[in-house]
């Protein structure tokens with residue numbers, strides 16, 4: 555078993571830097587639940603300003619941002635329109651149903667991005683026996699879409715299609731800042747059409763804990779009650795909020811390096827035998843690799859990379875694996891990954907248990 559050399563499992567694996575840890579050490583703190591933590595308050599103001607919203611709320615995770623926002627927007631039996639690949643549908647333990655009583659209407663988007671026509675077609679007519687279409691939710695960037703950036707004009711059209719028919723709009727901005735850096739579009743322009751929007755600090759921004767949800771003052775007042783109800787109210791949370799402030803001040807522009815590394819990886823892997831990958835479609839820090847023609851299952855492909863080369867990727871499904879670049883990965887490690895995959899595909903014949911045909 556090789557020791558772990560390159561961890562591109564996710565951008566969540568980053569460790570706080572020494573400078574970030576120092577900022578955490580020195581944070582001024584107070585009782586967050588009472589609104590008395592000056593560092594949390596400062597972070598909330600920074601994010602509200604960044605996103606052009608009246609107010610913002612610090613929460614322990616992005617998952618809780620989605621849960622709180624859906625709970626504020628929806629009543630039991632309501633429907634939320636989102637892409638079929640969206641995070642709340644697959645990776646939040648059924649939270650929309652369990653916490654809000656909402657059901658999800660999944661749309662068949664392209665790389666996680668859907669059209670205003672698809673939204674219009676999915677909105678329910680006002681009938682006694684139909685659920686109420688309440689909310690449109692989009693993911694910027696689309697995670698399982700492969701880090702795709704929603705174009706601003708498409709966001710505006712999709713939100714308008716919903717709004718004209720009485721639906722609110724929500725942005726899961728787990729990687730919004732990746733889209734901001736990749737497209738040179740201001741965060742507040744992306745956020746403008748949304749009633750609620752959040753950013754995650756534990757993805758590419760490299761903080762250990764936290765996400766911030768933003769909206770109108772009225773929305774945030776309602777969100778506070780849900781934060782409390784779900785056990786998301788904290789005490790001296792400035793210790794972790796300080797890491798988020800540090801990330802906003804130091805880790806945004808450098809996301810461009812992650813994007814460059816992802817493109818380098820995609821271009822290096824695309825020509826290898828059995829790999830199906832459109833390197834030109836890689837816009838940010840996520841690379842989804844179809845390995846179905848290599849003769850390996852994705853489980854075995856990932857297992858061999860880890861065992862023989864010390865490279866950790868994640869498995870999306872039986873045909874695809876995902877690699878995510880982040881601040882703890884450098885160019886040299888990317889070159890090592892490309893060489894290792896080339897070696898794996900040309901030297902090893904897949905074990906018979908792994909053959910798909």
Ligand SMILES: *Cc1c(COP(=O)(O)O)cnc(C)c1O
Pocket residue numbers: 614615616617618641642693697726728729754756765
């Ligand atoms: C990671 C992620 C979340 C959840 O965020 P956590 O901070 O891990 O709870 C939600 N949506 C998307 C698109 C994500 O990638």
